[in-house]
Each structure stands twice: as structure tokens, then as C-alpha cells.
Amino acid sequence: MISESSEARRATQVDARPVDARAVDYSRVFTQAIDRLHAEGRYRVFIDILRNKGMFPNARCFAGHNGPKPITVWCSNDYLAMGQHPKVIAAMEEALHDVGAGSGGTRNIGGNTHYHVDLEAELADLHGKEAALLFTSGYVSNEATLATLAKVLPGCIIYSDELNHASMIAGIRNAGCEKRVFRHNDLAHLEELLAADDAGAPKLIAFESVYSMEGDVAPVAAICDLADKYNALTYLDEVHAVGMYGARGGGISERDEVADRLTIIEGTLGKAFGVMGGYIAADRTIVDVIRSYAPGFIFTTSLSPVLVAGVLASVRHLKSSSVERDGQQAAAATLKAMLSDAGLPVMTGETHIVPVMVGDPVKAKKISDILLAEYGVYVQPINYPTVPRGTERLRFTPGPAHSEAMMRELTDALVEIWGRLDLRQAA
Numbered sequence: 001m002i003s004e005s006s007e008a009r010r011a012t013q014v015d016a017r018p019v020d021a022r023a024v025d026y027s028r029v030f031t032q033a034i035d036r037l038h039a040e041g042r043y044r045v046f047i048d049i050l051r052n053k054g055m056f057p058n059a060r061c062f063a064g065h066n067g068p069k070p071i072t073v074w075c076s077n078d079y080l081a082m083g084q085h086p087k088v089i090a091a092m093e094e095a096l097h098d099v100g101a102g103s104g105g106t107r108n109i110g111g112n113t114h115y116h117v118d119l120e121a122e123l124a125d126l127h128g129k130e131a132a133l134l135f136t137s138g139y140v141s142n143e144a145t146l147a148t149l150a151k152v153l154p155g156c157i158i159y160s161d162e163l164n165h166a167s168m169i170a171g172i173r174n175a176g177c178e179k180r181v182f183r184h185n186d187l188a189h190l191e192e193l194l195a196a197d198d199a200g201a202p203k204l205i206a207f208e209s210v211y212s213m214e215g216d217v218a219p220v221a222a223i224c225d226l227a228d229k230y231n232a233l234t235y236l237d238e239v240h241a242v243g244m245y246g247a248r249g250g251g252i253s254e255r256d257e258v259a260d261r262l263t264i265i266e267g268t269l270g271k272a273f274g275v276m277g278g279y280i281a282a283d284r285t286i287v288d289v290i291r292s293y294a295p296g297f298i299f300t301t302s303l304s305p306v307l308v309a310g311v312l313a314s315v316r317h318l319k320s321s322s323v324e325r326d327g328q329q330a331a332a333a334t335l336k337a338m339l340s341d342a343g344l345p346v347m348t349g350e351t352h353i354v355p356v357m358v359g360d361p362v363k364a365k366k367i368s369d370i371l372l373a374e375y376g377v378y379v380q381p382i383n384y385p386t387v388p389r390g391t392e393r394l395r396f397t398p399g400p401a402h403s404e405a406m407m408r409e410l411t412d413a414l415v416e417i418w419g420r421l422d423l424r425q426a427a
């Protein structure tokens with residue numbers, strides 16, 4: 001007679017002999033995937049740093065040196081150094097000691113803290129919208145919102161700028177709806193695509209205000225005009241503009257006085273606001289739809305209240321202070337002028353971003369390596385797929401705390417390296 005326990009044991013045992021001798025060599029496939037990146041010169045190496053609180057852009061670099069080496073950070077998206085601001089740090093310390101480290105749950109189950117509620121009200125007010133909704137990052141806000149919106153709107157067609165960020169592309173792909181890609185900032189092409197589709201179909205135009213790798217700005221008002229003409233909704237990613245533009249840091253939509261014309265404004269809390277997280281702001285019903293249907297919002301632990309407290313302090317500060325914004329704009333203008341005067345191929349867009357074109361992944365990495373090893377300058381090379389192949393570049397983000405002396409040292413270093421590597425000068 002078979003005992004109950006041996007039956008139970010048999011139920012949890014499997015015959016583990018391979019069913020087919022042509023087994024996949026998983027390890028080889030993974031190694032080849034990495035080898036391909038090395039061969040193209042775009043294998044990513046993360047440098048290991050610690051920022052020095054209160055002394056940004058100074059930091060310490062750990063990798064490849066004997067002990068920490070002092071460096072200057074030139075590629076942080078903490079554009080205004082708000083991640084080091086005394087008000088932000090004090091708010092985070094206070095929250096940590098008041099309520100502890102984590103939120104303890106999803107927004108629906110235990111993780112809806114008073115900090116989250118306050119921050120959503122603050123962000124809705126920043127953009128003049130009825131409501132806002134927090135996500136764990138800007139990436140998640142884009143992916144979750146775009147995928148959900150199009151699912152709630154059967155037959156929806158999304159019109160997407162060709163340079164939209166990977167998170168928007170992922171959201172549009174996951175929406176599973178029809179999509180049309182318009183040439184970057186090309187109104188005529190967008191209109192051509194809108195006009196070619198069924199006038200009765202639901203439509204959504206998804207675009208960014210500041211394109212962070214080019215440093216250029218979308219014609220937001222004109223895109224709103226097209227949206228009105230073709231009865232389309234608008235979705236604007238202001239990730240590189242919130243905190244940075246507009247009298248209260250409401251982004252390009254505030255600067256251009258068009259926030260009320262946009263259906264949804266999306267932003268990050270991890271760049272100019274200096275902490276972490278993402279959000280959308282829109283009318284109450286749309287926010288309620290995303291809150292109620294988006295898996296990326298629903299099924300995840302909410303942001304730590306400590307982070308949210310820091311963001312609250314940052315958003316409130318930047319609503320009333322323009323000192324950081326003005327300092328940052330001045331620094332960007334000075335650096336662009338210095339690089340351009342030195343004959344370096346700087347892209348002189350109208351924004352705070354200072355890209356220098358290299359056009360080759362191996363050379364971009366080489367320049368970055370020399371800058372770090374010989375000059376203590378940290379700038380990450382930007383390669384495909386972040387930018388199209390052949391447009392690899394260095395992307396400098398000077399902040400209010402980068403001094404003119406630092407800019408001069410950087411410019412001199414680049415001139416020396418450009419000569420050493422026999423690189424292309426500005427046209």
C-alpha cells in the first residue's frame with residue numbers, strides 16, 4: 001500500500017532528464033549579446049561615484065583609481081542641484097524621523113500617505129490642472145498612462161514624435177493601438193498624418209517639450225492648434241522642463257502660457273526637482289481613469305514618504321524662487337559660448353542642455369575616458385539607442401554651481417583632446 005506521504009512526495013518530483021539533446025546554450029547566447037555591444041563600441045560602463053553634499057558639482061569617483069578621486073560632474077540631470085538643497089534635505093530628514101522609511105504598500109493598500117496627497121495637490125496646482133497622480137518614476141508615468149489611455153479609448157490612434165523617449169514608445173507599444181510617427185517637431189508632417197485618418201477616430205498626440213538629447217523645444221502652441229483642428233487629445237512630456245521653465249517651474253507649457261490647452265502634462269521628480277518619482281497632471285476624470293486602470297500605478301508599492309517629502313519641499317521652493325533657474329540658464333549660455341568660440345561642435349539650441357557632437361561611439365567613449373582619467377571631468381558618452389547611430393555625443397548639463405573657471409578648464413581640456421584625437425571641429 002502506498003502511504004500518503006510517499007504520494008505527496010511523488011507529486012512534487014519531476015523527471016529532470018532533458019527531453020532533447022539539442023539544448024540551447026543559454027550562456028553562449030547571453031555572452032554573444034554582450035559581445036555585440038562591445039563590437040559596436042557601445043557597451044555601457046557605469047562609473048562609481050559619490051556626490052559631496054553641499055558641494056555639487058564636486059564628487060568622488062571610486063572605479064579604476066587608488067581610492068576616491070575628486071571629480072567634477074558635468075552630466076547630472078539634477079539640473080538645479082535641488083537634490084542637495086538644505087530645504088529638501090531637512091524635509092526628508094524630518095519625514096524619516098516622523099514616519100519611517102517606506103510607505104508600506106500600494107496606494108490602494110496602506111501606501112497612500114498624507115505626503116502623497118499633498119504632493120499631488122501641489123503638482124496639480126503647478127500646472128493649473130484639477131488633479132495629479134504620482135508614479136514611481138517618469139518612465140513608469142509615461143508607460144502606464146499612454147498604454148492605459150489608448151486601451152480606454154477603443155480605436156485610438158497615437159501620433160508620436162520620432163524622437164520621443166523610450167518610455168513613451170514603450171507605452172504606445174503596450175497600448176497595442178494604431179500609431180503614426182511624425183518627423184521631429186514637423187508640424188506639416190503631423191498635420192498630413194492627422195488629416196489622412198478617419199475624422200471620427202479618437203486621436204492622441206504624444207510629444208515632449210524639451211528634447212533632452214538635442215536641446216531643442218517643441219512648438220507646443222502650434223501642436224495644440226492642430227489638436228483642436230483634428231479633435232485630438234494632447235500628451236506632453238515635460239520631464240526636462242519642469243522646475244526649469246516658467247515663472248513657477250511649470251515647464252515650457254507655463255512659459256508659453258498653454259498649460260490649459262494640453263490634456264495631460266507629464267513630469268519627473270528626479271531631474272530638476274532633484275529627488276525621484278514621476279507624475280501626470282490632467283482633469284479629474286482622466287486622472288481617475290489612470291488611477292483606476294493603469295497596472296503600472298496600481299500594482300506597485302508607492303514612493304517612500306521620505307522621497308515625497310523631499311519633492312514637496314523642492315516643488316514648493318521652485319514655485320517661488322527663480323534664482324536656481326536663472327543661474328542655470330546663465331551657466332548654459334556661458335558654456336555654449338565658450339565651446340563655440342573654441343571651435344568645438346556644440347549644438348546651440350535654445351535650452352539648458354549643451355550637447356557636443358562626436359558622431360562615433362568609440363570616439364565618444366574615448367573622449368569621456370580621457371576627461372575622467374586625466375582631467376577629473378565626468379561626462380558620460382551618449383550612444384545608440386539613446387540617440388540615433390552616427391550622432392553619438394557628449395551631453396553637458398552645467399548648473400548654477402558650475403563656475404566660469406570650471407567651464408574654462410573644461411573647454412581647454414576638450415580643445416586639447418580634440419587636437420590629440422584629430423576630431424572634427426565645428427563646421
Ligand SMILES: Cc1ncc(COP(=O)(O)O)c(C=O)c1O
Binds near residue numbers: 140237239
Ligand atoms: C523625455 C524623458 N521622459 C521620461 C523620462 C523618464 O523619467 P525618469 O528618469 O523619472 O524615469 C526621461 C528620463 O531620462 C526622459 O528623458
